[in-house]
Amino acid sequence: MESMTTSRLNDAEISKPSLVLVVDDEPSICWGFERMLGEEGHRVITASTAEEGLRLAATERPALVLLDVRLPGMDGITALPQFLEVTHSAPVVVMTAFGDLDTAVAAVQRGASDYLTKPFRLDDALKLCRQAIRATAENERPSPAPVIRIHRGETLIGQSAAMQQAFRQIALVANSDLSVLITGETGTGKELVAAAIHRHSHRSNMPYLPIAPVSLSPDLIESELFGHVRGAFTGAAENRPGLFEQADGGTVLLDEIGDLPLSIQVKLLRILESGQYSRVGEVQFRQCNVRVLAATNADLRQAVQRGEFREDLYYRLNGVHVHLPPLRERLEDIALIAEYVLQTLQYPNAETALDQELLHELQSRPWFGNVRELRNAVEHAAVVARGRSLSITDFPSAQAGRLDSTAAQGNELDRVIADWSRGALAKQAIEGGSLHEELMKAIEPTLLRIVLQETGGNRAKAAEILGIHRGTLRDRLRGYGME
Structure with missing residues (x-):
């Protein structure tokens, strides 16, 4: 646990004095919580084993239990249901330094109100304790979590703080119907996160369809996703259900959601808000019950600012955000x-x-x-x-990875320029103007700024790197208001 110096949260978050039971065989952890929560006015009692903790819980009736997983004798996961029984379902926060996805899911499955991975930030632990104590004081104790099926063979692996946070989020959100936005670079495991969320949800025995919109034909993407009726377009010889209809009752993963055309984003928003959709060529609406997970390696906030992604859809998808670091x-x-x-x-x-x-x-x-x-x-x-x-x-050779990255970056740049060009062409059809000039205005100021930063403001050196005359550089800086 980090230094005992911690910032204070606002007064509205401070709970009434309560009794807190800390069950941990590390004296430093117990001492840390005694001091931190004692400064809040709470009384803290400690135990080094689950058996001792259960005896204290039965007689003292704590408002909150902080329970370590690895204990001598009975482990914390095994003891968790017993703590809930003797305390009449007071919130139990599970703590562990050996977190994996199965541990997080098992803790939630057995009724833990939250999951704390060591080492943890004191501000995070304190905020979590305040929320749990307040819920008890207001007689709003969280009910035990619904059963979440545990499946072995998970390939999401990591002991880093970022991966522990991802495991915690998966465990807490899996059995809800919230939309989840999963972000991270290519190859970080976004599809594995989506599959784990579905696997540990109450929809686990229903369909799970990972869909990559970019792999679908641009002319038929609406039909592929939502289906069509006979005669809706040339070649539509019969009624056909779409992928959302096939996934009814289950989960859909929309991979690289940022590539979804704006026209399709409108229909996706309707499904998220009301569960309604219509097949291509159909007037009436149909109903479906599908949980939507979305994954992307792009920054959707920037796409929103560029007008390439609907802001309302972004916030609707971002019910919970799971980020996987490189x-x-x-x-x-x-x-x-x-x-x-x-x-x-x-x-x-x-x-x-x-x-x-x-x-x-x-x-x-x-x-x-x-x-x-x-x-x-x-x-x-x-x-x-x-x-x-x-x-x-x-x-x-490591160089192969660098070459792959360079190619990937080139492909991403091609995609960005292509998307910008399509938008600019549509705008030009309405307003007119020079497309090349607009592109230069969009790109060149950033290029000039970066080169000048790298050369320490040396314009002669910057002009040499850019391959232009120093006077040309001066004129362009002036023209962009960068003097």
Whole structure:
């Protein structure tokens, strides 16, 4: 746990004095909560085992229980239902330093009100405690969470703080019907998050359809998603249900949601708000019950500002936001992921196949393709090594990843320019003007600013890098109001 110095939240969030039970075999954790919550006026009692904690809970009736997972004797997950019973369902916050998706889901399944991963920020822990204590004081104790099915074989792996937060969000939101927006770079595991949310939901035995709008024919995307009636267009020889209709009762993942045409975004918004849709060529509305998950590696807020994505749809999709960081920002997860891949390959001595020198080398790579690239690299190394301990020479060159990234960045730039060009052409048809001039106004100021920043404001050097005369650079800066 971090230093005991913590900022105060606003007075409206401070709860009335209550009794809090902390069950943890780490004295420093117990002491930290005693001091932090004591400063709020609460009384804190502690126990180092679940058995001792249950005895205290039965006699003291705490307003809140903070329960560690790994305890000597009975573990916290096993003891959780008993704490709920003896305290008459006072909120229980589960704490663990060994968080994985199964642990988070199991905690919620057994009735935990929330999930706290060590090490945690004191402000986060304090805010969570205040909310739970206030709910108890107002006699609004949260009811035990609905049962969430636990499935083994999850491939979402990570001990980093960001992944622990993702696990917590999945566990808490899975059994609701909220829309979820999943963001992250290509290869970070967005589809795995969506599949886990569906798998742990009450819709798990209903259809799950991952849909990539960009892979559908632009002329037929509306028909593919919502279906059509006979004669709606040339070639529509019979009535046909769309993907949403096929997924009725289940879950739909719209991958790369930012590529969805504006005309389709209107129909998607109607489904999210009322569950209504109509097939192409049909006048009356139909009803469907589908949970919508959306994934993207683009910044939808910028797309909204550019007029390429509906603002109301963005907020409707963003009921809960799960962000997956790039692998280069969670280096502590590389060994776990590599060992998992080797275990799935049944590689001999998978846990010791990577020595510290090799692990350091893997952690120094940029992994532009993220988890997908790492998985492919480990599989490649396993084939080359043929059962012996792995070495860096068994892995593909890191340069391949850089080339892939450059190509991906080029493709993304092509997409952005193409999208801008289509919008500008539509605008030009109404207002007229020079398309090339508009493009330069959109791009050149940013280019000039970056080059000047890199050269420390040296205009002669900037002009040389840009390949233009210094006087031309001066005139363009003046023209853009950048003097």
